[in-house]
Amino acid sequence: MKAPQQLQDALVELLGDARLASCALPGTDLALWLIDGENMDRAFSPEETRRILHEPPYWSFCWASGLALARYLAEHPQWVEGKRVLxxxxxSGVAxxxxxxxxxxxxVACDLDPLALAxxxxxxxxxxxxxxxSADFFAEADRFDLILVADVLYDRANLPLLDQFxxxxxxxxxxxxxxxDFQHPLYRRIEMLEAMTLPDLAEPEEFRHVSLYHARRRP
Structure with missing residues (x-):
């Protein structure tokens, strides 16, 4: 299957020689269109680094927490069976x-970035x-049984969202x-999972240890 042209074009705007490839995710029966890591085994130029930092293509990676959550749901389908999920x-939509x-x-896959939805x-x-x-979480009705969240708390400014979920x-x-130092009165850690970001960004070992937190709305 050919890589989606809209996504390929967006990636080329950031990194001229970047390519999307269909990649099987280890430990799952899933595949995703991800940046081809083998084709990017080089140093980025200062201009490429600037563009990546300004508008990072999050959607072209499978981040460790997303992969860990996908594996967890496959092993524990009771969390989602028959439910409405956001x-x-x-x-990338992996979770x-x-x-x-x-x-x-x-x-419902919800993201502010049109390229992420694509x-x-x-x-x-x-x-x-x-x-x-959906491009607007707050425009959604209060009708979901479960909200899934992976790799969103990398920016501490997002921590107040824990209440909004x-x-x-x-x-x-x-x-x-x-x-x-995750602390929230409604959330408790229920699992420690292991995964890595794909393609491999050579992240520190600590980022391969994924915590899974659960919260239930108070009556």
Missing amino acids: DFGAG GIAAIKAGAREV ASRANALLNGVELKY LSRGREALVADSRVR
Whole structure:
């Protein structure tokens, strides 16, 4: 299958020789369109670095927490079976795709970035599933059984969102490998998972240890 042209063009604007490739995710039956790491085994120029930092193509990576959450849902489908699910900050859509494959009744991939939603669409097609899409979490009704969140807390400014997730869903599952002093009265850690970002960014070992937190809305 040919890489989606819109995504390929967007990637080339950032990195002239970058290519998307269909990549099987280890430990899953999923595949995603990801940046071809073998083709990018070189140093970035200062201009490329500036562009990447200004507008990073999050959607072209499968981040460790997203991969860990996808594996977890495959092993524990009871979290999503028959439920309405929203994948917040969907990026590549990996968590949402894993949820629909594990038996979710409905999955909405939600992301502010139009390219992330395009990537989620392309990856859903690649995996033979159907998702719904939203660019505005706060425009969604309070109708979800579960909010899935992976790799969103890398920016500490996003921590207040932990309260907001429960404004749209009865429960939330948050996968994170970045916050070491995670504290919130409604969230408790239920699992420690292992995964790595694809393609491999040679991240520190600590970022391969993914914490999974659960919260339930108070009555």
